[in-house]
Amino acid sequence: MEWALSDYFILVILAVFVNNILLAQFLGNCPFLGTSKNMDTALGMAMSVTFVMVLAGTISWMVHKFLLIPYELEYLQTLTFILVIAALVQLVEMFLQKSVPTIYRSLGIFLPLITTNCAVLGVAIINIKEDYTFLQTLIFDFSSAVGFGIALILFAGLRERFALLKIPKPFDGTAIGLVTAGLIALAFYGFKGMVG
Numbered sequence: 001m002e003w004a005l006s007d008y009f010i011l012v013i014l015a016v017f018v019n020n021i022l023l024a025q026f027l028g029n030c031p032f033l034g035t036s037k038n039m040d041t042a043l044g045m046a047m048s049v050t051f052v053m054v055l056a057g058t059i060s061w062m063v064h065k066f067l068l069i070p071y072e073l074e075y076l077q078t079l080t081f082i083l084v085i086a087a088l089v090q091l092v093e094m095f096l097q098k099s100v101p102t103i104y105r106s107l108g109i110f111l112p113l114i115t116t117n118c119a120v121l122g123v124a125i126i127n128i129k130e131d132y133t134f135l136q137t138l139i140f141d142f143s144s145a146v147g148f149g150i151a152l153i154l155f156a157g158l159r160e161r162f163a164l165l166k167i168p169k170p171f172d173g174t175a176i177g178l179v180t181a182g183l184i185a186l187a188f189y190g191f192k193g194m195v196g
Helices: 005-018 029-034 039-068 074-099 101-110 112-116 118-129 134-162 174-189
Strands: none
Touching: 005 134, 005 174, 029 101, 029 112, 029 134, 029 174, 039 074, 039 101, 039 112, 039 118, 039 134, 074 101, 074 112, 074 118, 101 112, 118 134, 134 174
16 A cells, blocks of 8 residues: 555654654653753753664664565564664764763763663564554654654753752652653643544
8 A cells, every 4th residue: 555645744743742652652761761851961862762763673674574574584573673773772872982972971871771772672663563664664763763852852851940940749850750741741642633
């Protein structure tokens, strides 16, 4: 079945907002809560995850399509996808360490944790489960990464403002963060009306 331009638009809106990988699929919450305390770290994580998610999703799709399926090795899907993700994270880590050491230091332990970020693996598996073509995979991967980045940056901006506010003791820290994430998720879900 051939997709029209409007189908790609719907795919983008669904991936960025309605089925946001963080807020609707609940994948990748560890870096979401861990790196959202200041904007610089959140931006660095968003860019790193975008790079890894797009490349890992498309490379995993190609490996599945041209290696695992022809040789009937589909049962190795998860292991193969994790190896692809780990290799890409190593590349990002080396690049940041050499090129942008301040972001490398601010991300700390969360950078190698992208390897185990279930959002990256989840997007790669969703590509296969939904039987996307290469173009659909590329658009879905990028849109999911943008959705991850938007949610992370919005959340970081709000958490920076929390430091200036007097928050009741029971809601201080992670509690207010989770309540805020829930409210952002509800706001994003409002975009469902755009796609029917």
